[in-house]
Amino acid sequence: MADTAGHAPGRVVVAGASGLIGGALIASLEADGVPVTRLVRRPAESPDEVEWDPTRSRLDPAVLDGARAVVGLNGASIGRFPWSRRYKHALVWSRIAPTQALAAAVRALGADAPAFVSASAVGYYPTHPGEALTESGPQGDGFLAELTGEWEHAARTAGENVAVLRTAPIVHPEGVLKPLMLLTRAGLSGPIGRGTQVWPWISLPDEVRAIRHVIDTGITGPVNLSGPTRATANDLGFALAMRMNRPYLLRAPVWGMELVLGREPVQALLACDLEVVPQVLTSSGFRFTHPTVKDAVADAVPAAA
Numbered sequence: 001m002a003d004t005a006g007h008a009p010g011r012v013v014v015a016g017a018s019g020l021i022g023g024a025l026i027a028s029l030e031a032d033g034v035p036v037t038r039l040v041r042r043p044a045e046s047p048d049e050v051e052w053d054p055t056r057s058r059l060d061p062a063v064l065d066g067a068r069a070v071v072g073l074n075g076a077s078i079g080r081f082p083w084s085r086r087y088k089h090a091l092v093w094s095r096i097a098p099t100q101a102l103a104a105a106v107r108a109l110g111a112d113a114p115a116f117v118s119a120s121a122v123g124y125y126p127t128h129p130g131e132a133l134t135e136s137g138p139q140g141d142g143f144l145a146e147l148t149g150e151w152e153h154a155a156r157t158a159g160e161n162v163a164v165l166r167t168a169p170i171v172h173p174e175g176v177l178k179p180l181m182l183l184t185r186a187g188l189s190g191p192i193g194r195g196t197q198v199w200p201w202i203s204l205p206d207e208v209r210a211i212r213h214v215i216d217t218g219i220t221g222p223v224n225l226s227g228p229t230r231a232t233a234n235d236l237g238f239a240l241a242m243r244m245n246r247p248y249l250l251r252a253p254v255w256g257m258e259l260v261l262g263r264e265p266v267q268a269l270l271a272c273d274l275e276v277v278p279q280v281l282t283s284s285g286f287r288f289t290h291p292t293v294k295d296a297v298a299d300a301v302p303a304a305a
Helices: 020-031 085-108 143-156 177-185 204-217 233-244 254-261 263-270 279-283 293-300
Strands: 012-015 036-040 049-051 069-072 115-121 162-167 221-225
Touching: 012 020, 020 036, 020 204, 069 085, 069 204, 085 115, 085 143, 115 143, 115 204, 143 162, 143 263, 162 204, 177 233, 204 221, 204 293, 221 279, 233 293, 254 263
Parallel strands: 012 036, 012 069, 036 049, 069 115, 115 162, 162 221
Antiparallel strands: none
């Protein structure tokens, strides 16, 4: 199995270093002695930082020269509601502009370019109840699927050595659990809609390990970063309620959430029924530390007394 130990410590460049995934990835790399260059949108404060602004200027390819891989993790949160026209614009350009800048710098280095590992999302796929979707699955319709398709297209302009990470919602207090924990702590949690819709998910440690696995094994093309075991919204919600020692009783109707949050994000994120299979990861030897959503919740949330 290819994993995080025992590999050459070639330098990795990370854009989106201040985010949840970026911060955890850098901590993992540095713990193993892997040199990291952070691309930051403020004046650089240390030798391992490089200031950049992809909305105003191109990235100097020299920043990437000699690196083993460049990882692009930029993007405003899709978990902020509502999706106003202005915020949709932020969702698009916070992804497309940095990815285009990174891809152009990689492309400029030609045969000496590092691998480009670019963030994407399971929002690429359509809702297909009862059907497991591998990396060969079709692209969906609607804003989120179209955004994800454009994001991946921007990454692929870098050349042939490109992997796109179709990441599931992260089971973490700063990820998909953030709003659920607030409701659960207040005793207001319960099924969202029917509650039996399948939700893709992944733990933060497995997300980081999977990104490193992609780099270490030289995987290219789309890669589903999603847990290996099917889970419903109820499975996640009930596991969280049990962990926090709180009830899981109050059903939230979809129509009510649409009134508060907007129809489009609710249908794309909360009412979706989407089973995503990490076929590329598992067929390349990757093994999950947290194979079930219950395992992921237990890792992310301390047990209540």
